[in-house]
Amino acid sequence: MGRAPCCDKANVKKGPWSPEEDAKLKAYIEANGTGGNWIALPQKIGLKRCGKSCRLRWLNYLRPNIKHGGFSEEEDNIICSLFISIGSRWSIIAAQLPGRTDNDIKNYWNTRLKKKLLGKQRKEQQARRAASCLTLKQEMKRENENYMIPGMVSQAPYWPQLPAVMPLTSTNQDPQLKDKESIRNLLVKLGGRFSDDYPQSSTSTNPMNLRYPLDVSFAQDQLYENSMNMISSPSSISPINSTCTSEVINITHFNVNEAAAGPNNMFQGLDGFPAELSELIYSLEGFYGTDNMVDGSSTGTSSVESSSWGDINSLGYPQIVSGFEACQQSMPQVSTFDESSYFGPQ
DNA sequence: AAGTGATTCAACCGCCTTCTG
DNA sequence: CCAGAAGGCGGTTGAATCACT
Known part of the structure; x- marks a missing residue:
């Protein structure tokens, strides 16, 4: 039953790594690999370190081709x-x-x-x-x-308090909704699609039916694999239509709202977005220009039309985008969302 | 040169998921 | 199937360093 404890916490060294420890760990891993067991590693090498600590040290510092600082x-x-x-x-x-x-x-x-x-x-x-x-x-x-009445003492005028952040679209809205809308708009601008932006199309020539900003970012193989692992985990994100013809569509086409509700969701929940995020959204709007932001909620124009893939190039990862332009072009052009056609008969 | 506050970043902590017996 | 360890990850901490007075 179970396994032995990973390490004797009382007999384990903590704090910064010495050059000797680094050298030992590096030499061993380069010669023998990790052996698939970090916990046993320090004992083999003769290090008084926790296996987790060794793993962290290797991954974050000793591993080859690590870059530090100087972010472009x-x-x-x-x-x-x-x-x-x-x-x-x-x-x-x-x-x-x-x-x-x-x-x-x-x-x-x-x-x-x-x-x-x-x-x-x-x-x-x-x-x-x-x-x-x-x-x-x-x-x-x-x-x-x-x-001004003659002889009346002039008083300092009362200035109505301005909003902490400039409202994006409509006023008199629930701040949370406004946040979501901002996030949504930004995501759309970044080239993504929400589940309610398109009807389901099983005939799309897009082999993966990629729709979301996640998809945009995840187009590169490695990230795609990561996302597939996460998305395909039933505990993380539930596909909204299990009868979809393509399994790939099933797992890439998850419901944003459902996803947002779970604790381990891809978006970490729109409701649960860090408070600073909405502030950052506004920052990025400034970064990319508010005029260019897409109001996907009420313009009546197609999101496909209003969202330019060219904009994304300004984000600095055209290599991600390029693979999606083809997908984008094969997307169905839809101006309004029809839930029944999207989800199919209930 | 010394003191102090701000910043940086390596490392730890604890939680969650996956794996193993 | 279950309990518990391993692996992995994100948040946080605190020592070292930097910048300013």
Whole structure:
């Protein structure tokens, strides 16, 4: 029954690795491999380290072809795009950046990229606020001058509080809905499709019937495999139509809403998106230009028409996009969503 | 030069999923 | 089928380093 404990916690060294320890671990793995058992590894080498610690050290530092620091603009864009698409799935994001580790990307995001984006956004907000305030002040000053009673003490005008973030589309909306809408719009802009953007088409020439921003990012083989593993896990994401003709369609064509409800979902739940994400969405809108953002909810125009694949090239991963342009062209052109045609007879 | 706060990043922690007996 | 270990992952921590006063 079961197995022996992985390591004697009391007899295990913690903290930074010494060059000697690094050398031992590296030499052994390069000569013998991991042997498929990290827990047994330190004992074999004579290291007083936990197997997990060895694994981490190897993967994040000693492994060949590891790059540290010096993230390029292109890498920044990929990280941002993927973070918006799939959230903090650092291992998946790392799979798209050769030589980068999930830990590195996570650190880079938390310490620099996030601040970079938020800083950019705040600057723009301040500029917008300043512009709005100036206009408002001028108008109120004019009105005050018109209605000023002689001898009355002039008071500081009351400025209505401006929204913390500029509303994207409609006002008077549930903030959560607005967040979702923003995320949705951004995802659409990034080239993705929601389950309600298209009717089901089993005759599509697109071999994989790729639809989502995830699909866009996942087009590259490695990431695709990762996604297939995750998506095909019944505990993570449930296909919305189990009678679909293609199994590939089944597993790629999952229901975003259902997916969002589960704890291990691909999107980590739109409801559960980190609060900062909505702020970042606005940052990215500024990054890519709000005018270019697609309002997929109410324009009445086809999402296919309104979402330009050319836009994605600006994200810095044309190699991902190129494989999808063909898929995109084979997508059915639909302007409105008909649930019955999409889900089939209930 | 010293003190202090901010930043970076390697490493740990704990949770979840997968695997094994 | 079940219990528990291994593997994997994301979040967090804290020592080292940097930047500023």
